[in-house]
Amino acid sequence: MGDRMTPIPFGNLMNWIFEENKVSGSTFGIRRKFVKEKDKVLNIFGEKIETPFGPAAGPHTQLAQNIIAAYYSGSRFFELKTVQILDGEDLPVSKPCILAEDECYNCEWSTELRVPEAFDEYVKAWFALKVIAxxxxxxxxxxxxxxxxxxxxxxxxxxxxxxxxxxxxxDAKNTPVWKECMEYLTSNVDKFKNVDKKFIESIPSTVCNSVTVSTLHGCPPQEIERIASYLLEEKKLNTYVKCNPTLLGYEAARSIMDEMGYNYVVFGDFHFKDDLQFEDAVPMIERLQKKAGGLGVEFGVKITNTFPVDVTRNELPSEEMYMSGRSLCALSLSVAYKLSKAFNGKLRISYSGGADYFNIDKIFNVGIWPITMATTFLKSGGYQRGNQIANKLEEMEYKPFEGVCVDGLAKLIEEIKQDKHHLKAIKPLPSRKMKKQVPLLDCFVAPCSEQCPINQDIPAYIKLVGEGKYKEALQVITDKNPLPFITGTICNHTCMNKCTRNFYEESVNIRSAKLEAAKKAFDELIKEVKSSDKYKNKKVAVVGGGPAGIASAYLLAREGAKVTVFEKEAELGGLVKNVIPAFRISKESIDKDIELAAKMGAKFEVNHKVESLEELKSAGYDNVILAVGAYNGRPLGIQCDNEVNAIEFLGACRKAPETVKAGKNVAIIGAGNTAMDAARAAKRLHGVENVYIVYRRDIKNMPADEEELELALKDGVEFKELLAPAAHKAGKLTCHKVILGEVDASGRQKPVVTEEEVVLDVDLVVASLGEKINSDYYKALGLNVTENGCPVVDFDTMKTSMENVYVVGDGAKGPATVVLAISNATKAVNSILGLDARAEITVESDINDAANKKGILVHSKDVKGEANRCLECNHICESCTDVCPNRANVAVKVAGSKMPQIVHVDYMCNECGNCLVFCPYGSAPYKDKFTLFANEADFKNSENQGFVLMDEAALNVKVRLGGKVYELSLKDSSCDVPKGIKDLMLSVCKNYSYLLMK
Incomplete structure (x- = not known):
């Protein structure tokens, strides 16, 4: 496998388009075409465009098929990929070269084809677009x-x-590729219904009469002006000159980036000093405008060119990379504003920089167009996003360029600066990838369900909620989750971190959908709850009535086991009931989950502390599950006049807040979720004026979930970052300033304490450094414990060192989450009863409807509507096909397979790495999916599992599979490869022959 693409001959290209369209109605995998219906166009360069947007010079305009896919989905302006004297193999491009997970980075800058090859691609695309239009x-x-x-x-x-x-x-008419295309079309005119020879011969040979000039950073203004003048005067081309964000000046650019949360993006000031300066740009543009006017051609600027930043976290294999996408939007618009203001709005601007469905109408409305984009097309949905954009613009008023609305542009910039869609999240993005290798076949998977510790059937219940079938949804939920109210309210929802929708705008609101089902259907479901009697001879004691104990009781009782929960406190619910603030979860919600377990047949005894296992065994319990939690606090270890543990503090705040004497100023030491609860609870205490979170790292490196950080900030909690408490005396908390050093084992920068002091007025110090397991209790029961005091546990079964005794929840390994407690409970119950994991529940899905959601961006509005946002990944994924600019990953229908299979087409791939980013597996499809090779040489030059067709008539193939190479005929019924792989190869050869390079 190499990183060089093989352009597709025009005949093959056209055959592919029409064969695929005839069979599936799609073109290069694009299912929804944009049909221009309204009789309105815009004029530019003396030509017409039906929509004022398209792909920017980049990965989406390098090959003919890329341009065709963009056109089919709605693009009508194509900024072709830059050509320069350095090309092909001589152009150094590190691979992978694209990272578009959030804001985008790339380290490619020109076409990777030879310039004559690039020309051929553009001519082939020119003909193809004319014909398919x-x-x-x-x-x-x-x-x-x-x-x-x-x-x-x-x-x-x-x-x-x-x-x-x-x-x-x-003028391309005398070039070989022009003649090739013309000859193919005229020779095959009988294949068309609406295209005749006259139309073909009328296709104009002027492929392009305009140019956008790209210059390297540091290019002197005199050189830029000479280039533009040459293109205007000598080539008579409508000319736009790319302008860099460096026109803003270093301080302005740094300020915008920091304000919007991109302070971690590193760039020096040298480009700002070396690049074109604003005071030189304005007179230069004035001269070029005047020159163009005298020549009768158009002149303008393209905003923006590349914004170079440093590689600091091994993002890409280069020292410097170019930033684009949502982080570039405010910068690019600010350049547009600065120039527009200088020219009183009379400067034509072609725009690129973070444009997408959500803002393109606003950019267009202020008079800036055409608008090109790359990052949004690189994300899930890919080119198909163009369809929604085109339809949005189709509803807007088209009018000739009369100037840029400078005031409107200023307002738009401020709006973008406050737009959550453009602001960087408080914390670094969690990994969206699963820790699993992508399989060769049947790789569609719901990452949300895979991430969930109990593998809830999330797409199923999301769909049922969307259909208003709340009872059915709650039945699906409670099949694996005994605590729908608790998890529907306070679950840390890591499932939402893995949701593919994150690459569109925001995750499907999975947790809220679960709670909606619980609220709407609880009364109906509780009437129908009944248990089996299969395990009625089993008698199990559960020690601890928190979430882990309640979940264990429900799961045991459902199977018919006789189960009793022993709780030492007067009320069930554990930390959730007694510690987590009521403003986060109500007593009524917790009680409903307890009621479910009780209705299933579980018994509960409160005010019953279990001191020995013998007590339970003598009562006839043949198995014991310990679900005792982790309550022991960790002291700060410093001199402190008034210190309280966070658990104790929260318990008092929940039970009797009027008794808590906190004073005016409260400092919470620590920054986990418990610390955020403590801080928010403190803000609600009478007399408290200031609450501080004091932590030795910055907010981006705090362990609390982002949601919890945001809620604390919203409540007015002040974050005192990079401070290490040293002593608390006489109402003063003395801290040492901290600087962040090298990255430690946790992946965060190591805090280095300095001697510089900061003193805060603090009346009460709340220690929230995490809770410890009560190892003395386990020892007293006779269990073996580890060096750190945790019980010795087999985490596949939750068995302890003592026969028939299990440990679940926080008491197993230390403070964790409710859903992990349910996972522990499930493992223990399955082990006790000898049960297998419960099967996946799916609901019927229309695959076409699911596929048609691809590329449609829409923010969450109401819980019921989340079903329309769910991409139903358990039925269809194809992310790698969506995001490949070159269309090198193809979905192939195979006889006997429920869903299409993915084939990687080697000759179309340049190893940009984009599919690696968006594949939900911990894999790179361009390396790990079954690969089709164009010829034997390419096959030998790769390690990919895949095949090459050696003889079409005999269906002889050479296959690499599992490290072995086979030569066989697909006609042979006793072929040495698995049936699914054989069927895939047969399908490619017979039904997708246009994929074969002949």
Whole structure:
């Protein structure tokens, strides 16, 4: 496998388009085409565009099929990938070269093809778009515009290679590729319904009459002006000059980035000093405007060019990379504003920089167009996002360029700066990938369910809630989750971290959907709850009535076991009932989960402390589950006049807040979820004026969930970052300032305490450094414990060192989450009763409806509507096909398979790595999916599992599988490869022959 793409011959390209469209109605995997219906267009460069947007010069305009896919989904302006004198194998591009998980970075900058090959791709795309526009009836054949991009200095642009490219783009009729395309179309005109020979021969040979100039950072203004003047005067091209965000100045750019949460993005000031300065740019642009006007061609600026930043966390294999996407939007618009203000709105601006469905109408409304984009097309949904964008713009008023609304642009910038869609999250993004290798077949999977410790059937109940079938949804939930109210309210919902929807706008609100089902259907469900009697001879004692104990009781009782829960306190619920503040979860919600377990047949005894296991055995209990939690606090270990443990503090706040004497100023030492609860509870105490979270790291490195941090901030809690408490005396908390050093084993920068002091007025110090297990209790029961005081446990079964005794919940390993407690309980119950894991529950899904959600961005509005946002990944994934700019990952229907299988097409791949980022598995599809090779040489040059067709008539193939190479005929019924793989190869060869490079 190599990182060099093989362009598809025009005949193959057209055959692919029409064969795929005939069979599936899609084109290069794009299911929804945009059909231009309204009779309105915009004019640019003396040509018409039906929609004022399209792909930016980059990965989406490098190959013909990329441009075709973009057009089919709605794009009508194509900024072709930059060409320069350095090309092909001579161009150094580190791979992978794209990282678009959130804000986007790349380290590629020009076409990886040879310049003549790039020209061929653009001509093939030109013909293809003309033909499919008419044949498929999706738009006017002259309703789109190609815009070439060249760089990076005048000498290179004047070179024979680039100069020939420019001249041929202006008139391609005498080039070999033009003749190839024309000959194919006229020879195969009988294949078309709406395209005839006259139409084909009328296709204009001027592929492009405009250019966007790209220059390297540090290019002198005189050189930029010489390049633009040459293109205007000598080439008579409508010319736009790319402008860098460096025009803002270092301080302004740094300020915007910091304000929006991108303070971790590192860039020096040298580019800002070396690049074109604003005071030089304005007169230069004025001169070029005047020159263009005299020549009767258009001139403008393209905003923005690349924004270089440092590689600091091994993001890409380069020293410097270029930032784009949502983080670039405010910067790019600010450059547009600065220039627009200088030119009283009369400067034409072509725009790129964080444009997407949510803001493109606002950018267009202020008079800035055409608008190009790359990052949004690189994310899940891919080119299909263009369809929604085109439909949105189709509803807007089209009018000729009359100027940029400077005031409107200023307002838009401020709006973007406050827009959560553009602001960086408080904490670094969690990994969206599962720790599993992608299988060769049947790789569609719901990452949310896989991430859930109890593997809840999330897509099923989300769909049922959306249909208003709340009881059915709650039945699905309680099949694996005995605590729907508690988890529907306070679960840390790591399932939502893995939701593919995060790559669109925000996760499906899974937790809220669960709670909605619980609230709407509890009364109905409770009437129907009944248990089995299969294990009625089993008698199990559960010690502890918190979430782990209640869950254990429910699961045991459901199977018919006789189970009693012994709780030492007067009320059931454990930490959730007695410690977590009531403003987070109500007593009524907890009681409903307890009621479910009781209705299932569980018995509960409160005020009953179990002192020995003999007591239980003598009462006839043949198995014991210990669910005793972890309550022991960790002291600060410093001199402290008034210190209280967070658990004790929260318990008092919940039980009798009027008795808590906290004073005016409270400091919480620690920054986990418990610390946030303590801080928010303290804010609600009478007389408390200030509450501080004091922590030795910064907010991005605090262990609390982001949701908890946001809620604390919203409640007015003050965060005192990078402080290490030293002593508390006479109402003063003395802290030492901390600086962050090298990255430690946790992946965070190690805090280094300095001698510099900060003193805070603090009346009460709440220690929230985590809770410890009561190892003395386990020892007293006769259990073996580890060096750190935890019981010795087999975490597959939750068995302890004592026969028939199990430990679950916080008491097993230390403070964790409710859903992990349920997971522990499930393992223990399955072990006691000899049960297998419960099967996945699915509900019927229309795959086409699910697929049609791809590329549609919509923010969460109401819980019932979350079903429309759920992408139903347990039925269809195809993320790798969505995000590949080159369409190198293809979904193939295989006889006998429930869902299409993924084939990686080697010759179309340049190893950009984008599919690696968005595959939910811990894998790279371009390396790990079954691969189709164009020829034997490519097959030998790769380690991928895959095949090459050696003889089409005999269906002889060479296959690499499991480290072995086979030569066989697919006609042979006793073939040495698994049936699923054989069927996949047969399907490619017979039904997808257009994938075969002939």
């Amino acid at each position: 008419k044949e498929f009836g999706i738009g006017a054949a002259d309703g789109f515009v190609f815009n070439m991009s060249v760089g990076y200095d005048l000498a290179g642009i004047k070179s024979e290679k680039v100069n020939t490219f420019i001249d041929n783009m202006k």
